[in-house]
Amino acid sequence: KYQIPAATNNKRPLSGEEMKKLLETPADHFEEKARDFWFLSYLCNGVNMHDIAEMKFETNLQTTQIIFFREKTKRTHKTNLKQIVVQLVWVSHSIIEKYRNTDTKKGNYVFPILQPGMTATEKKRAIQNFTRFVNQHIKRLALKAGLGKDISTYWARHSFSNTMQNNGASIEMISESVGHSSIKTTANYLSGFKVEKKQEMAEKLMDFMKE
Numbered sequence: 001k002y003q004i005p006a007a008t009n010n011k012r013p014l015s016g017e018e019m020k021k022l023l024e025t026p027a028d029h030f031e032e033k034a035r036d037f038w039f040l041s042y043l044c045n046g047v048n049m050h051d052i053a054e055m056k057f058e059t060n061l062q063t064t065q066i067i068f069f070r071e072k073t074k075r076t077h078k079t080n081l082k083q084i085v086v087q088l089v090w091v092s093h094s095i096i097e098k099y100r101n102t103d104t105k106k107g108n109y110v111f112p113i114l115q116p117g118m119t120a121t122e123k124k125r126a127i128q129n130f131t132r133f134v135n136q137h138i139k140r141l142a143l144k145a146g147l148g149k150d151i152s153t154y155w156a157r158h159s160f161s162n163t164m165q166n167n168g169a170s171i172e173m174i175s176e177s178v179g180h181s182s183i184k185t186t187a188n189y190l191s192g193f194k195v196e197k198k199q200e201m202a203e204k205l206m207d208f209m210k211e
Helices: 016-024 029-043 049-054 071-076 090-099 120-144 154-166 171-178 183-189 195-203
Strands: 065-069 083-087
Touching (some): 029 120
């Protein structure tokens, strides 16, 4: 009755080297916009396009932070919602300034993906269209960059989590950053440390001999 264990389904993070290639590859206007929003997602704790589209001035966008609740958890968890706090860096600031609505009054969306007064159906369609746009053009750019990967917006979330892990962040911190309700969910995002980091740790196993 023994069953061969199923292989672990490794998620799809990009390495730092791959993201550098993505940034440095010449892009047309559409690819540049897709890349900008992909990296905005990456820099904002792996936030998805739905949450980016729903962001509003004053409500979510602060001077040095973005504070929000994931739309997904709003639908599935009516209580104990986890607030996500994103620390903004100069790159995310520049992307926001590049694409934000010019009218910053309270109640307006940060980006012109959605418009006030839209019905739920219209909002859903607009978000789907925008996500499709980003996915379509980031794939093209990835091919130009020689990555040969079927990259999508979802990769930004995995890339954020794995970069945090490889930079020494605890799984608890990563879990809080991405808004997971369970650390087990976060663990599934993490593909493991880089080979270089594993080698570094392996070489320290006999450090007691140096004493």
